[in-house]
Amino acid sequence: MDTKDALLIIPAYNESKAIGKIIIEIKNQLPGLDILVVDDGSSDETKKYAQQAGAMVVSLPINLGYGAALQTGYKYAQVKKYDYLLQMDADGQHEPKYLKDLLEAIKTKKADIIIGSRFLSKVKYHPSLIRRLGMIFFAKLTTSIIKQKITDPTSGFQAMNRRILNFFTDDFYPSDYPDADVIIYLHRAGFRIKEMPVVMYPASNKKSIHSGFKPLYYIFKMFLSILMIFLRKRPYKKGE
Amino acid sequence: MTLHQEIFALVASVSLLLIILGLVRKRKIKEEYSWLWILISITILTLILWYDSLLFITCLIGAETPLTTLFLFGFLFLILVNIHYSVKISKFTDQVKKISQKIGLLTKEVEDFKRNKEKDK
Numbered sequence: 001m002d003t004k005d006a007l008l009i010i011p012a013y014n015e016s017k018a019i020g021k022i023i024i025e026i027k028n029q030l031p032g033l034d035i036l037v038v039d040d041g042s043s044d045e046t047k048k049y050a051q052q053a054g055a056m057v058v059s060l061p062i063n064l065g066y067g068a069a070l071q072t073g074y075k076y077a078q079v080k081k082y083d084y085l086l087q088m089d090a091d092g093q094h095e096p097k098y099l100k101d102l103l104e105a106i107k108t109k110k111a112d113i114i115i116g117s118r119f120l121s122k123v124k125y126h127p128s129l130i131r132r133l134g135m136i137f138f139a140k141l142t143t144s145i146i147k148q149k150i151t152d153p154t155s156g157f158q159a160m161n162r163r164i165l166n167f168f169t170d171d172f173y174p175s176d177y178p179d180a181d182v183i184i185y186l187h188r189a190g191f192r193i194k195e196m197p198v199v200m201y202p203a204s205n206k207k208s209i210h211s212g213f214k215p216l217y218y219i220f221k222m223f224l225s226i227l228m229i230f231l232r233k234r235p236y237k238k239g240e
Numbered sequence: 241m242t243l244h245q246e247i248f249a250l251v252a253s254v255s256l257l258l259i260i261l262g263l264v265r266k267r268k269i270k271e272e273y274s275w276l277w278i279l280i281s282i283t284i285l286t287l288i289l290w291y292d293s294l295l296f297i298t299c300l301i302g303a304e305t306p307l308t309t310l311f312l313f314g315f316l317f318l319i320l321v322n323i324h325y326s327v328k329i330s331k332f333t334d335q336v337k338k339i340s341q342k343i344g345l346l347t348k349e350v351e352d353f354k355r356n357k358e359k360d361k
Contacts, residue, residue, distance in 0.1 A: 061340050
């Protein structure tokens with residue numbers, strides 16, 4: 001498969017232990033794929049190990065948060081005019097085997113964004129009870145709002161095309177954790193969203209980019225974001 | 241309001257005004273962040289010096305005493321100042337994010353440029 005027109009973005013914060021291994025694994029599976037690690041102000045050797053493994057690295061001078069790190073990657077891809085974009089986490093949660101499927105799907109299926117869903121996969125994923133409840137709740141909420149079945153709005157394992165890229169480099173994109181709100185926003189802007197099964201593992205590194213946030217604050221913020229989507233003017237259609 | 245209360249309120253608002261003006265003069269506060277404070281002190285000063293206006297507002301909002309009105313106004317202004325700060329902080333957060341992203345991207349460009357130059361040598 002042609003991978004020249006695609007970029008894989010991996011936001012990483014203090015992932016020096018995991019990052020090299022992941023990149024080498026990806027390089028084995030998709031040798032021609034450009035990989036950009038966005039080092040989100042890490043205090044360890046994330047940048048060094050990522051470069052040694054053969055990835056390009058953009059280093060942020062301060063820790064901006066998962067969403068802002070991703071967005072830095074989107075901005076890079078926009079400037080470098082990549083047609084397709086893949087993204088995955090650096091903590092070993094996402095199984096690199098599925099990158100190929102995601103890329104193929106975004107190129108062939110009629111969708112602007114493909115979200116890798118851990119809940120569509122046969123391999124079961126077991127998060128903590130509170131996380132599981134939150135995930136189910138927001139999946140149901142998203143499904144009922146956009147009237148399309150979404151099983152895993154939290155997933156950061158995604159593929160998208162250039163049109164979404166233009167949309168995601170905009171100011172609305174959250175600095176912390178893009179989630180159900182972004183999916184609803186995409187739907188409102190007229191983008192086509194699809195899900196496909198992927199395998200995810202529980203984070204190997206406890207201090208991963210996804211953990212540590214306070215669930216109550218998170219739920220409250222997500223409600224507020226979703227409410228605001230409907231109070232604001234409808235965004236432009238399809239990234240034009 | 242008793243004479244005591246009046247003198248105290250007067251001293252407090254004049255001191256606030258002088259402190260703020262002093263800080264602006266020494267460039268410790270920028271003009272754009274001082275206007276709300278100056279507005280607060282001038283409003284309180286006006287209410288004390290022009291006592292009838294204070295009585296009128298007290299009657300209008302249904303407060304018990306003129307002193308309550310003064311406190312209420314002070315409190316409302318403090319809330320306003322805080323909202324003003326929240327707006328500014330949000331704007332700064334956004335600006336810091338954009339600057340940091342730009343620095344990250346530019347640093348990569350510079351590194352790539354240097355590497356290519358070394359290769360050419």
